[in-house]
Amino acid sequence: xxxxxxxxxxxxxxxxxPEPGYxxxxxxxxxxxxxxxxxxxxxxxxxxxxxxxxxxxxxxxYLNQSYFESWMTxxxxxxxxxxxxTAEEIVxxxxxxxxxxxxxxxxxxxxxxxxxxxxxxxxxxxxxxxFKPDDEVRARNMEVKGHTRLxxxxxxxxxxxxxxxxxxxxxxTHAHDRxxxxxxxxxxxxxxxxxxxxxxxxxDCVYIDLWESYLEPRAEGEA
Amino acid sequence: xxxxDHAHDHGHAHDAPPSPYHSSQRSEExxxxxxxxxxRLEDLLVAKGIVDRxxxxxxxxxxxxxxxxxxGARVVxxxxxxxxxxxxxxxxxxxxxxxxxYGGLQGEHxxxxxxxxxxxNVVVCTLCSCYPWPVxxxxxxxxxxxxxxxxxxxxxxxxxxxxxxxxxxxxxxxxWDSSAEVRYxxxxxxxAGTEGMxxxxxxxxxxxxxxxxVTKVEPA
Numbered sequence: 001x002x003x004x005x006x007x008x009x010x011x012x013x014x015x016x017x018p019e020p021g022y023x024x025x026x027x028x029x030x031x032x033x034x035x036x037x038x039x040x041x042x043x044x045x046x047x048x049x050x051x052x053x054x055x056x057x058x059x060x061x062y063l064n065q066s067y068f069e070s071w072m073t074x075x076x077x078x079x080x081x082x083x084x085x086t087a088e089e090i091v092x093x094x095x096x097x098x099x100x101x102x103x104x105x106x107x108x109x110x111x112x113x114x115x116x117x118x119x120x121x122x123x124x125x126x127x128x129x130x131f132k133p134d135d136e137v138r139a140r141n142m143e144v145k146g147h148t149r150l151x152x153x154x155x156x157x158x159x160x161x162x163x164x165x166x167x168x169x170x171x172x173t174h175a176h177d178r179x180x181x182x183x184x185x186x187x188x189x190x191x192x193x194x195x196x197x198x199x200x201x202x203x204d205c206v207y208i209d210l211w212e213s214y215l216e217p218r219a220e221g222e223a
Numbered sequence: 224x225x226x227x228d229h230a231h232d233h234g235h236a237h238d239a240p241p242s243p244y245h246s247s248q249r250s251e252e253x254x255x256x257x258x259x260x261x262x263r264l265e266d267l268l269v270a271k272g273i274v275d276r277x278x279x280x281x282x283x284x285x286x287x288x289x290x291x292x293x294x295g296a297r298v299v300x301x302x303x304x305x306x307x308x309x310x311x312x313x314x315x316x317x318x319x320x321x322x323x324x325y326g327g328l329q330g331e332h333x334x335x336x337x338x339x340x341x342x343x344n345v346v347v348c349t350l351c352s353c354y355p356w357p358v359x360x361x362x363x364x365x366x367x368x369x370x371x372x373x374x375x376x377x378x379x380x381x382x383x384x385x386x387x388x389x390x391x392x393x394x395x396x397x398x399w400d401s402s403a404e405v406r407y408x409x410x411x412x413x414x415a416g417t418e419g420m421x422x423x424x425x426x427x428x429x430x431x432x433x434x435x436x437v438t439k440v441e442p443a
Binding site: 005006007008009010011013014015016017018019020022023024025026027028029031032033034035036038039040043051054063066067069072075076079084085089090091092093094095098099101104105106107108110111112114115116117118119120121122149150151153163165168169171185187192195196200201203204205206207208209210211 | 249254257258260261262263264265266267268270271272273274275277278279280281282283285286287291292326327328329330331332334347349350351352360361362363364365367368369370371372373374375376377378379380382385386392393394395396397398399400401402403404405430431432437
């Protein structure tokens with residue numbers, strides 16, 4: 001799905017405004033919005049579905065929300081879509097029914113353990129990777145209907161494999177209840193001029209992680 | 224150098240004023256609305272049995288107090304003072320970072336990119352806001368804002384100039400777009416004049432922005 005979230009390469013959002021110090025939250029509501037998102041993920045997830053929900057926010061609203069606001073919007077969206085709450089309940093904040101839940105809400109100890117243990121995306125599957133470092137590849141030029149982690153700015157562009165990262169859960173299917181579909185993930189290098197044309201510094205480049213199904217082989221030197 | 228000092232005299236004009244949706248532009252009325260909205264959502268999810276309020280408080284406390292750039296700074300200082308550790312860090316960053324006790328959510332698959340006199344690395348997530356939480360905590364506002372996410376891949380030198388960082392033309396700038404679950408930490412160059420400093424003193428010098436790659440570590 002080609003949405004406004006896929007913004008690599010746009011240059012009209014103005015300067016970046018630095019901010020010294022570690023201030024993860026500027027208002028108390030942001031603390032609550034962040035933690036609500038984190039704690040609801042075991043019920044609303046996987047993370048790929050959550051990312052896709054944010055991508056489905058209509059563009060004008062997406063652009064006019066700060067990140068914590070869009071996280072809150074995502075929690076409200078998925079709570080409704082997955083049948084945990086109604087639109088009316090979201091507006092009022094008053095629960096009118098108790099949903100069937102697969103497990104109880106994790107308590108403080110369970111959450112601390114989850115944050116410490118993490119949620120690895122790598123899977124031990126018996127797949128021989130098709131590419132190896134230094135292989136010349138091209139990112140496929142394709143429009144994906146749902147969630148994807150193949151940004152527009154690399155599609156159709158020539159790159160070079162720099163690393164094999166193992167078989168990782170595939171967001172394009174995992175976001176849509178179509179399985180983890182783990183397969184090879186590679187670090188791929190794209191030269192800046194391949195991506196952006198001749199008006200950029202020759203020696204600069206972008207490194208990005210792409211699944212094997214996002215890539216096709218190309219002969220060395222192929223235009 | 225503060226942001227105001229360089230006043231964008233870095234050779235190109237910006238096409239738009241600062242983002243109107245930036246948090247500094249949010250009115251107090253809007254903050255009140257959001258406060259009420261999140262409180263209603265919290266009350267609802269607690270009543271539904273989806274969220275435990277004690278766990279909410281704990282999660283906030285962890286990200287405000289236990290995790291943050293001081294963790295990454297310790298990793299960097301260790302790499303600067305222990306060549307064997309640095310090698311392990313470059314070979315398998317997740318395992319080497321775990322040696323110092325850090326790891327977990329959004330740090331399951333770490334890669335460390337070493338800056339050298341020839342190569343400068345900078346990290347972004349153009350599609351959302353992926354960031355190595357265990358070593359840097361939660362990202363600063365600018366990392367999530369559209370100006371950074373959109374422009375650093377196409378104009379990394381211009382974005383670095385917004386931070387007062389100027390790189391010579393013969394340095395290769397590598398932008399790392401965190402498109403999968405791999406998370407990146409930049410290993411900055413150790414500044415000159417720090418030869419006599421302890422690991423703890425060195426860690427004090429290492430700021431978050433240098434580990435994202437938008438600045439360099441300055442000597443004390």
